[in-house]
Amino acid sequence: MPRRHISVTGAPEAPLRAALTALRTELGVPDAYPPKALAEAERPPTLPTYDATDIPFFTVDPPTSVDLDQAMHLSRQGTGYRVRYAIADVAAFVVSGSALDEETHRRVMTLYFPDEKVPLHPPVLSEAAASLLPDQTRPAALWTIDLDAEGRTLAVDVRRALVRSRAKLDYEGVQKEIDGGTAEEPLALLKVIGRLREELEVARGGISLNVPEQEIVERDGGYELTYRAPLPADGWNAQISLLTGMAAADLMLAHGTGVLRTLPAAPDGAVGRLRRTAHALHIDWPHHVSYAALVRSLDPHDPHHAAFLQECTTLLRGAGYTVFRDGNLPTLATHSAVAAPYAHCTAPLRRLADRYASELCLAAVAGEAPPDWVLSALESLPQEMAEGGRRAGTVERECVDIVEAALLKDRVGEVFDGCVVEVEERRPSVGVVQLESPAVIGRIDGDDLPLGERLRVRLLQADPGAGKVRFAPA
Numbered sequence: 001m002p003r004r005h006i007s008v009t010g011a012p013e014a015p016l017r018a019a020l021t022a023l024r025t026e027l028g029v030p031d032a033y034p035p036k037a038l039a040e041a042e043r044p045p046t047l048p049t050y051d052a053t054d055i056p057f058f059t060v061d062p063p064t065s066v067d068l069d070q071a072m073h074l075s076r077q078g079t080g081y082r083v084r085y086a087i088a089d090v091a092a093f094v095v096s097g098s099a100l101d102e103e104t105h106r107r108v109m110t111l112y113f114p115d116e117k118v119p120l121h122p123p124v125l126s127e128a129a130a131s132l133l134p135d136q137t138r139p140a141a142l143w144t145i146d147l148d149a150e151g152r153t154l155a156v157d158v159r160r161a162l163v164r165s166r167a168k169l170d171y172e173g174v175q176k177e178i179d180g181g182t183a184e185e186p187l188a189l190l191k192v193i194g195r196l197r198e199e200l201e202v203a204r205g206g207i208s209l210n211v212p213e214q215e216i217v218e219r220d221g222g223y224e225l226t227y228r229a230p231l232p233a234d235g236w237n238a239q240i241s242l243l244t245g246m247a248a249a250d251l252m253l254a255h256g257t258g259v260l261r262t263l264p265a266a267p268d269g270a271v272g273r274l275r276r277t278a279h280a281l282h283i284d285w286p287h288h289v290s291y292a293a294l295v296r297s298l299d300p301h302d303p304h305h306a307a308f309l310q311e312c313t314t315l316l317r318g319a320g321y322t323v324f325r326d327g328n329l330p331t332l333a334t335h336s337a338v339a340a341p342y343a344h345c346t347a348p349l350r351r352l353a354d355r356y357a358s359e360l361c362l363a364a365v366a367g368e369a370p371p372d373w374v375l376s377a378l379e380s381l382p383q384e385m386a387e388g389g390r391r392a393g394t395v396e397r398e399c400v401d402i403v404e405a406a407l408l409k410d411r412v413g414e415v416f417d418g419c420v421v422e423v424e425e426r427r428p429s430v431g432v433v434q435l436e437s438p439a440v441i442g443r444i445d446g447d448d449l450p451l452g453e454r455l456r457v458r459l460l461q462a463d464p465g466a467g468k469v470r471f472a473p474a
Contacts, residue, residue, distance in 0.1 A: 007114050008115050015406065015409075019464045027394065029111060036100075037098075040094075050159055052086075053163060055073050057073050057084070059072075059132055060237045067110075068131045069088050069132070069347045069350065070087055070132065071165045075189070081146070081189065081192070085145065085240060086140035086165075087354075089139040090121070100121075105352065108387065110351070112392075119350070121349060125349075126349045134167055136165070138163055141161075143247065144157040145247055150200070156250070156251060174190065174233045175232065178191050193239070202296070205339040207295055209309060209312050209337075225439075229306065245261070245345055248345040248358075248361050249261075253329060257325045257326065260322045260333055261342050262319065262330070262335055266315045266336070267318075274291070279452060283308055320382060321385045356378070359374045404440040406464040408462035408469060414458070416458075417435070417437070418433040418455060420453065421452075423451045431446075443468075444457060445472055449473075456473070457471040
């Protein structure tokens with residue numbers, strides 16, 4: 001599921017990037033890997049016997065990405081379709097109980113800052129040996145998912161295999177080829193299957209957030225905020241990953257042991273705040289229109305809509321990991337945004353839990369008991385992932401604060417149009433205001449804050465070094 005994507009440009013010594021560097025130090029973000037873990041990352045992997053290198057896989061990622069978790073090949077199968085989805089086999093490189101394994105349990109997930117990332121695995125593994133780079137033979141968990149003519153799942157298989165990607169594609173290039181009619185069938189089917197899966201998502205009540213990427217550009221001594229709207233190809237590609245995550249959840253539930261990504265329905269308070277945000281951004285949200293219907297009607301190219309989609313990610317903050325064993329299925333087995341059981345299994349280079357979900361699915365299809373090292377880690381995995389998620393959430397919130405402070409640093413004293421979207425229950429004089437333009441949020445202090453109403457606010461503080469933005473009623 002999506003997170004807020006923020007990127008910045010500028011020299012490393014620029015104030016904004018310097019503040020981000022200081023934030024990493026303040027948060028104690030992991031830096032260097034232990035020497036023993038680095039040495040273990042260099043060891044040769046355990047290779048499978050099944051050879052699928054004849055399948056012409058391709059990857060679809062941002063152009064600068066080199067930590068490639070997934071590669072796909074799409075084809076027609078009777079009146080339906082066959083999806084082959086290769087996922088990097090991290091367990092072929094990381095031995096349970098090793099120094100490298102312990103380090104991944106310490107890091108839990110890759111942390112994304114606007115100017116750089118702090119990876120889960122050493123780059124020699126995540127960006128080289130285990131990455132599904134083109135023209136390289138790699139071990140993978142190879143999913144084969146057969147679909148009917150409407151895109152519904154008919155059959156699922158997953159096994160270890162050697163794979164070889166033929167091409168590293170990016171979203172803009174993929175969109176251009178598909179729109180121009182020059183894409184060969186395996187790529188052209190991404191649109192066909194992606195759209196079918198999107199239709200099924202609507203039918204079951206699920207929703208995918210097309211969250212735009214925020215970019216902060218340094219210009220004339222200040223900063224400007226822009227958005228990069230996702231392309232349709234982004235969504236089609238995401239549907240293949242979502243399809244696999246749903247298949248993984250079904251496999252584990254049928255086998256009686258697994259780890260799911262679950263999300264209860266959003267509380268009324270969170271939806272209420274989102275309605276106030278829509279009001280602040282002049283987005284019409286009639287009470288008879290559902291959240292899902294509203295999101296599907298938005299245009300991520302519109303700055304106000306883009307800002308609202310960014311805030312929609314707050315409804316995903318209640319997500320967690322649920323484990324179960326020996327046929328004792330959990331009470332909550334669904335992800336409310338997916339509207340179905342779902343598991344994280346397609347990004348093992350960047351997320352710890354995916355390695356374990358992959359092993360459980362491989363065992364389920366083989367009709368075997370899961371490996372002991374997987375079972376022994378299951379009980380503590382949700383807590384580890386929760387702690388890693390909190391760390392990632394702190395990183396995201398602090399980065400947003402720093403970026404927005406940089407955006408407004410030269411405008412202290414100015415008056416803006418805004419809307420109070422939140423007021424603290426125990427301190428009603430403290431709240432959160434959403435500006436109309438630029439579309440940023442910040443703390444507001446004042447008596448009798450008018451929750452949900454538009455008002456004029458004055459910027460009192462915007463300090464990128466402290467990551468603080470503060471307003472008061474004008």
